[in-house]
Amino acid sequence: MSMLTPPGMGGKYRIKGDTYPRMRRPRRRGRLVLALVGAIVALGLIGWGTIQLIDVFGGGKAKAAAHQRDCPSPGASGAPQALPKPAQITVNVYNATPRAGLAKTVADELKKRGFAIGKVGNAPEAYDKKVPGNGILLGAPAAAGGPFSVLGAQLKGATPKTDTRNTPDIDLILGTTFADLNTPKDADTALAALAKPAPAPSGKC
Incomplete structure (x- = not known):
C-alpha cells in the first residue's frame, strides 16, 4: 500500500505510487434535459415574436389595404347619374280607367313638362281596367334605366x-x-x- 493511501481505503481507491484517484461526480442528466427544453421554448418564442413583427410592419398594412378595397368609400354611390332630358x-x-279623357289630360301636362308625346288613347284590351295602382311604365329593356326614372318621377x-319592343318610346298606362x-x-x-344620389353612410365593414 502506498503512503498516499488513506487508512482503511483500498480496492479501486487504492493509491498507487504518486497518482491521486479522480473521483468524478455523477452526471446530472436532469439539468441537461431542462436546459434543452428551455432552449427550444426560447427559440419558439423568438420565432413567434418575429412573425408578429412581420405582421405588424408588413402584413398589417396589406390587411388594411385589403379592408379599404372591400369597404366602399363614402362617396362611391354619390356619383352623378346621367339622365336623359324629358324631350x-x-x-x-293610355287610359286603363273608366274616366273619359284622362289620357289626353295627362298627355297635355307631360307635354308642358317637356316630354315628347306619341300615341294617346284607351289602353289595349290586355290592360284596360286591369291595372291596379297608379299605373305601369312599359318599354324596352334599354328604357329600364334613365327613361323609366325620369318619367317615373x-x-x-x-x-x-x-316588353319585347325595340323602339325607345315608353307607354304610360294609367x-x-x-x-x-x-x-x-x-x-x-x-x-x-x-341625378345626384346622397352619399352612402360611412361605417365599419
Missing part, C-alpha cells in the same frame, strides 16, 4: 315593366288609383335626387 323621351299615354307608384301627376316642384326634386 328625349317619347311617351305614349312625374307620378308616384308607377310599376316599371319591360291605373285605377291614378289621381294626378306629381306637382312640377315635386317631380323636379325627385329628378335632382336621381
